[in-house]
Amino acid sequence: MSTPLMDRALLPWARRIQGQLHLPVCLRWGAEGESSLFLGESLPARVEIRVLDARALPLLVEPSLETLGQAYVEGLLDVKGSMNDVLSVAHRLAETAQLSEGLLGRMRRVFDHTPENDSEAIQYHYDVSNDFYAQWLGESMVYSCAYFEQGNETLGQAQAKKIDHILRKIRLQPGQRLLDIGCGWGALVLRAAQAWDARCVGVTLSRNQYEWALQRVREAGLEDRIEIRLQDYRAIADGPFDRITSVGMFEHVGLDHLVDYFSHVKSLLKFDGWALNHGITSTDPQDGETRLGGGRFIHRYVFPRGELPHIGTVLKSLQVGGLEAIDVENLRRHYQRTTQLWSEAFEAHAESIRPLVDERRWRIWRVYLAGCAWAFEHDEVALYQVLCCPAGQSPQMQPWSRGWMYHERP
Numbered sequence: 001m002s003t004p005l006m007d008r009a010l011l012p013w014a015r016r017i018q019g020q021l022h023l024p025v026c027l028r029w030g031a032e033g034e035s036s037l038f039l040g041e042s043l044p045a046r047v048e049i050r051v052l053d054a055r056a057l058p059l060l061v062e063p064s065l066e067t068l069g070q071a072y073v074e075g076l077l078d079v080k081g082s083m084n085d086v087l088s089v090a091h092r093l094a095e096t097a098q099l100s101e102g103l104l105g106r107m108r109r110v111f112d113h114t115p116e117n118d119s120e121a122i123q124y125h126y127d128v129s130n131d132f133y134a135q136w137l138g139e140s141m142v143y144s145c146a147y148f149e150q151g152n153e154t155l156g157q158a159q160a161k162k163i164d165h166i167l168r169k170i171r172l173q174p175g176q177r178l179l180d181i182g183c184g185w186g187a188l189v190l191r192a193a194q195a196w197d198a199r200c201v202g203v204t205l206s207r208n209q210y211e212w213a214l215q216r217v218r219e220a221g222l223e224d225r226i227e228i229r230l231q232d233y234r235a236i237a238d239g240p241f242d243r244i245t246s247v248g249m250f251e252h253v254g255l256d257h258l259v260d261y262f263s264h265v266k267s268l269l270k271f272d273g274w275a276l277n278h279g280i281t282s283t284d285p286q287d288g289e290t291r292l293g294g295g296r297f298i299h300r301y302v303f304p305r306g307e308l309p310h311i312g313t314v315l316k317s318l319q320v321g322g323l324e325a326i327d328v329e330n331l332r333r334h335y336q337r338t339t340q341l342w343s344e345a346f347e348a349h350a351e352s353i354r355p356l357v358d359e360r361r362w363r364i365w366r367v368y369l370a371g372c373a374w375a376f377e378h379d380e381v382a383l384y385q386v387l388c389c390p391a392g393q394s395p396q397m398q399p400w401s402r403g404w405m406y407h408e409r410p
Contacts, residue, residue, distance in 0.1 A: 064293030182249025186213030262321025
């Protein structure tokens with residue numbers, strides 16, 4: 001049965017939204033969902049929002065992506081409909097409060113990035129369970145932007161192409177020593193050792209990733225060519241390396257630590273070495289987080305202490321750190337497709353994923369993956385690969401063109 005409190009709080013807000021936005025939404029409340037209102041009047045409802053708890057009311061009537069996400073994650077409301085339609089409705093609702101956000105809509109947040117804090121944050125995000133990630137990442141177990149050379153590749157094919165694209169970019173040669181910072185479950189170092197005959201070191205702060213990568217190396221019989229470490233990048237001290245890759249890791253470094261990060265990469269490189277940084281960036285020139293409270297939701301539930309710099313900040317920090325950018329490639333379209341496929345796989349395997357985590361975490365990841373696809377589609381965030389070398393070198397050491405990146409190898 002509907003309560004007077006629900007009626008008094010929801011009806012005026014719902015009537016205002018109905019007249020202002022005309023959304024394809026059926027809003028339901030009451031113990032059995034017996035009270036309802038269509039927010040789109042003549043539009044067919046593609047999304048149902050069911051208010052389950054009165055504590056959802058202040059989160060819903062003053063909406064942002066953070067408050068709407070919070071209400072869903074904490075089980076105060078439920079939604080039905082495709083995640084794309086749900087995200088579209090959430091953004092339309094959050095935009096009603098955009099003016100009151102003002103300049104804080106894309107504020108910059110700065111966190112304390114000690115080795116201990118960063119290790120805790122990494123373990124929170126990555127050590128859910130390997131089985132959980134395998135359900136939607138697929139057999140490749142690669143948790144970073146794929147590379148769709150033609151656009152019709154499967155996710156597995158595109159992830160394999162991404163790794164080869166990186167290894168071609170850095171001109172990896174047989175026998176060279178490669179460091180992969182943030183090696184994940186080991187896919188890149190495995191490919192580098194198997195197909196390029198490189199000697200590889202992979203480091204991660206995730207114990208689950210570390211143990212999985214170790215097992216894959218053993219199964220491949222590559223212990224003589226690959227070393228996997230549970231180690232902070234700041235503790236790596238056994239350079240120099242011929243090549244360094246960092247794929248989907250520098251988002252955890254922190255805005256105020258980027259120069260130190262790139263300086264450390266440079267200190268680990270040979271004088272003629274090459275490095276490639278692959279990471280998510282903000283599209284706000286002031287390094288602000290995503291709009292409408294989306295960044296606050298991610299900080300709270302998904303990526304504690306994650307910080308995204310603008311590509312301009314990346315290039316400046318890289319130069320101050322002693323590196324010269326050779327090539328910069330924007331892969332935003334590729335990450336939109338990657339996250340879309342992750343979200344679709346998550347939805348398709350929902351029933352097998354749910355027993356692996358508690359309901360709260362299942363909801364966090366469901367809305368997060370769909371939200372990522374939305375953010376890349378709408379230019380809220382981007383993904384850049386930056387190829388670089390130690391600054392101050394003669395230009396004679398660099399190729400004339402980018403042709404080597406696209407040669408079929410191996």
